[in-house]
Amino acid sequence: xxxxQITLYxxxxxTKISLATPSDKSLDLPSEACFVFIVKGDDQxxxxxxxxxxxxxxxxxxxxxxxxxxxxxxxxKGYLETIIxxxxxxxxxxxxxxxxxxxxxxxxxPVSQYVVQSEANNLIExxxxxxxxxxxxxxxxxxxxxxxxxxxIIILLLKSDNSKHIRKIINSLFSEKExxxxxxxxxxxxxxxxxxxLAILTHNSLSTFKRKFKKVYQTTPSKYKVKKNTEKVxxxxxxxxxxxTSIGYECGFKSPSHLxxxxxxxxxxxxxxxxxxxxxx
Numbered sequence: 001x002x003x004x005q006i007t008l009y010x011x012x013x014x015t016k017i018s019l020a021t022p023s024d025k026s027l028d029l030p031s032e033a034c035f036v037f038i039v040k041g042d043d044q045x046x047x048x049x050x051x052x053x054x055x056x057x058x059x060x061x062x063x064x065x066x067x068x069x070x071x072x073x074x075x076x077k078g079y080l081e082t083i084i085x086x087x088x089x090x091x092x093x094x095x096x097x098x099x100x101x102x103x104x105x106x107x108x109x110p111v112s113q114y115v116v117q118s119e120a121n122n123l124i125e126x127x128x129x130x131x132x133x134x135x136x137x138x139x140x141x142x143x144x145x146x147x148x149x150x151x152x153i154i155i156l157l158l159k160s161d162n163s164k165h166i167r168k169i170i171n172s173l174f175s176e177k178e179x180x181x182x183x184x185x186x187x188x189x190x191x192x193x194x195x196x197x198l199a200i201l202t203h204n205s206l207s208t209f210k211r212k213f214k215k216v217y218q219t220t221p222s223k224y225k226v227k228k229n230t231e232k233v234x235x236x237x238x239x240x241x242x243x244x245t246s247i248g249y250e251c252g253f254k255s256p257s258h259l260x261x262x263x264x265x266x267x268x269x270x271x272x273x274x275x276x277x278x279x280x281x
Contacts, residue, residue, distance in 0.1 A: 001017065001018070001019035001020075001023060001025060002016075002017070002018045002019070003015065003016070003017050004016045004135050006134060006135065006138060006141065006146070008091060008143060008146045008147065008150070009091060009094060009143070011030075011086070011088045011090065011091045012030055012086045012088070013085070013086055013088075013091070013146055013149075013150060014083065014084065014085060014086070014131055014134065014135075015029065015083070015084040015086065016081075016082070016083050016084075016132070016135050017072070017080070017081070017082050017083075017084070018040075018079075018080065018081040018082075019072075019079075019080055020078075020079055020080075021044055021054075021072070021073070021074075021075035021076065021077060021078050021079070021080050022073065022074055022075055022076065022077065023072075023073040023074075025073065026069060026070065026073050027068075027069035027070075027072050027073050028069065029065040029066065029068060029069035029084065029086075030065045030086050030088065031064060031065050031066045031200070032064075032065055032086060032087055032088050032089060033061070033062060033063045033064070033065065033086075033087040033169065033173060034061075034062055034065040034068055034084050034085060034086050034087060035059060035060075035061050035084065035085040035087070035153065035157070036059060036060040036061075036062070036068060036072075036082055036083075036084050037058075037059050037082060037083045037084075037120065037124070037128040038054050038055060038056060038057065038058045038059070038060070038080070038081075038082055039056070039081040039082060039083060039128070039132070040056060040079065040080065040081040041053070041054030041055055041056055041058075041078065041079070041080050041081075041082075042054065042077075042078030042079055042080075043055050043078070044075035044076040044077070044078040044080070045075070045076055046071045046074075046075060051117075052071075052115070052117045053117075054072075054075055054078070054080055054082075055119075057119060057120050057125060058117055058118065058119055058120060059117070059118060059119075059120045059124060060115065060116070060117045061115070061116045061117075061157075061165075061166050061169050061170075062114060062115045062116075062169075063111060063114040063115075063169055063172070063201065064114065064197060064200055064201070065084075065086065066200070067114075067115065067197060068084070068115075071115075083128050083131055083132060085131075085150070085153055087154075087173055089173065091150070092150070092154075092173060092174070094147075095147045095150050095151060096151070096154075096174070100174050101151070101154050101155055101158060101174065102155055102158070102159075103155065103158040103159045104158055104170075104171055104174055105171055106171070106175060106176070106177055107168065107171055107172055107175045107177050109179075109183070109187065110172075110179045110183050110184050110187035110188070111165075111168050111169055111172045111187065111188075112165075112168075112187045112188065112190075112191065113165045113168075113191055114169070114188065114191065114192070114197075114201060115191075116163060116165040116166050116169065118163055118166065121160055123156055123160060124156060124160065127152065127153060127156060130149075131149065134149075154170060154173075157170045158170055158171070181202055181212055181216060182216055184201060184202045185198065185202060185213070185216075185217075188201050188202075189221075189224070189225055189228060190228060190232070195209070195210075195221045195222070198221065209221075225252075226262050226266075227266060229251045229252045229253065229262070230251075230259075230262050230263050230266040230267070231266070232251045233247055233248060233251045233253075233259065233263060233271060234263075234266075234267065234274060236250070236251070237271060237274055237275045237278065238275075238278050244256070244259070244271045244272060244275070247271075248271070259271060
């Protein structure tokens with residue numbers, strides 16, 4: 001693995017990584033939000049989400065750099081070159097001062113999708129080409145220039161024709177709105193892959209998160225997530241023609257037997273009985 005880094009005010013700003021995947025070394029990336037550009041990839045699938053691949057010219061935006069580090073290290077077999085922009089909150093405040101970025105809007109609800117992938121447009125591709133060249137000329141860099149490059153990518157992401165999820169993540173970096181613990185959990189629980197990530201996204205340690213969760217929901221995070229997943233299965237059984245097995249995997253169940261047990265505990269019927277009962281009405 002080769003790793004190079006450019007810092008601003010002693011905080012990582014740009015990281016360039018090339019490695020063969022999967023890696024036996026975890027990628028030690030800062031925990032804050034980051035924006036990843038795939039320079040070269042072999043379409044390796046990220047282990048936790050079959051819809052995200054390491055494809056040339058694609059970008060991944062995440063609220064958690066630790067998550068991205070684990071994702072990149074655990075890719076299936078192949079080769080990866082990537083350039084990462086780190087969105088350290090203190091650094092953003094230093095660069096933008098008391099001014100919000102142009103095109104910024106306050107959030108109306110919490111971010112619900114904390115990892116987003118899309119194909120880079122021409123402006124984003126050109127931006128990362130310019131960043132790539134900086135790693136060959138680090139001696140010529142100064143703080144003012146790097147601050148401008150950070151401002152540039154923020155404005156590009158807010159202005160460009162990106163998905164609403166990308167704009168929402170970037171807007172959240174400058175948001176002054178505080179959401180309740182329950183609002184944050186309900187926004188993320190369907191899309192997070194671990195309780196640890198939920199704790200990070202609600203700004204709590206794991207032990208504090210579990211304690212707050214039990215107080216608010218009167219159950220454990222794992223039991224609540226199963227409850228939400230079975231409710232999602234029930235909804236899809238009513239409106240979709242997909243097989244029960246496909247629906248189960250889509251909703252996070254590891255096997256048909258796992259789905260059947262959880263579903264019967266929740267609704268008193270197996271998924272097939274539920275679908276048949278609903279279709280008869």
